[in-house]
Amino acid sequence: MSAFSPDERERYARHILLKEIGGAGQQRLKAASIALIGAGGLGAPAALYLAAAGVGRLILIDDDTVSLSNLQRQVLYETGDVGAAKVARAEKRLSALNPHVDIEARAERLNDANAQALLHDADIVLDGCDSYATRYSVNTACHALGLPLISGAVGRWAGQLATFKSGLTKGRAIDARLPCYTCLVPELPPTEEKCSEVGIVGALTGVIGAMMALEAIKEVAQAGESLAGRLLIYDGLSASSRIVTLPPDPHCPTCARLP
Numbered sequence: 001m002s003a004f005s006p007d008e009r010e011r012y013a014r015h016i017l018l019k020e021i022g023g024a025g026q027q028r029l030k031a032a033s034i035a036l037i038g039a040g041g042l043g044a045p046a047a048l049y050l051a052a053a054g055v056g057r058l059i060l061i062d063d064d065t066v067s068l069s070n071l072q073r074q075v076l077y078e079t080g081d082v083g084a085a086k087v088a089r090a091e092k093r094l095s096a097l098n099p100h101v102d103i104e105a106r107a108e109r110l111n112d113a114n115a116q117a118l119l120h121d122a123d124i125v126l127d128g129c130d131s132y133a134t135r136y137s138v139n140t141a142c143h144a145l146g147l148p149l150i151s152g153a154v155g156r157w158a159g160q161l162a163t164f165k166s167g168l169t170k171g172r173a174i175d176a177r178l179p180c181y182t183c184l185v186p187e188l189p190p191t192e193e194k195c196s197e198v199g200i201v202g203a204l205t206g207v208i209g210a211m212m213a214l215e216a217i218k219e220v221a222q223a224g225e226s227l228a229g230r231l232l233i234y235d236g237l238s239a240s241s242r243i244v245t246l247p248p249d250p251h252c253p254t255c256a257r258l259p
Helices: 006-011 022-031 043-053 068-072 086-097 115-119 132-145 202-221
Strands: 033-037 057-061 102-106 124-127 149-155 158-164 230-235 240-245
Touching: 022 202, 033 043, 043 057, 043 086, 043 202, 057 086, 086 102, 115 132, 124 132, 124 202, 132 149, 132 158, 149 202, 158 202, 202 230
Parallel strands: 033 057, 033 124, 057 102, 124 149
Antiparallel strands: 149 158, 158 230, 230 240
16 A cells, blocks of 8 residues: 555544544545445535545445435535536546545446446446436445445435345345345335435435545544444434344345245
8 A cells, every 4th residue: 555645644634543544544535436326415515424434445326416305405516517527527526535546436326237337347336316317326336346335325314324245245145134235125116215305404414425435534544333233213303213134034135045
């Protein structure tokens, strides 16, 4: 790993002071590649914190453009960005925040056909999209590629967050008791509620998006306890949270170990 420049040493000084991260953990962050699916309400704050944290490479995957209604929660963008491709504007903003981070903007919609090609060279994937079909595609690809998947979701005043490690990670076998996303959501819901239909408080996306970035930083720096096998549920109205255990589904079509 390359040594830190004077600018990097000062920029990341507060991380390096933490015994759970230190110089070694910050070097792991610098060497890491993280893919973000969706540069919207969750992806925007997550990308800001990951770029600020010194992740070496961020891969932004989103085919959407900025709309005026996005600005209530998608803090990467400004009024003048309306109509522009999200990943293009995000690349410019994140590069200005931290020029040491390599930003790859991919204006594509991830699906079953291209998921593995888009994600194969990432170390960790963050999924903050608003489509169940895309979530299933991401999960299947992460399981097949052996990538940790950090998944966040929000609606109205509530949000949830989980880490999935159902496959192999860099050649190391993961505990077979850990579930994948399909274990949590085994079937496509009959109706797919979107924030454009039910509403969303903007600051909630910042809370969950920042927590997604935090879990990614922990995974890369090898700090603290992973959320793998657990689901964090946050209620913004009551300012309360709880964590529940996620058991694997022995008959899961994605990750089942049974014949």
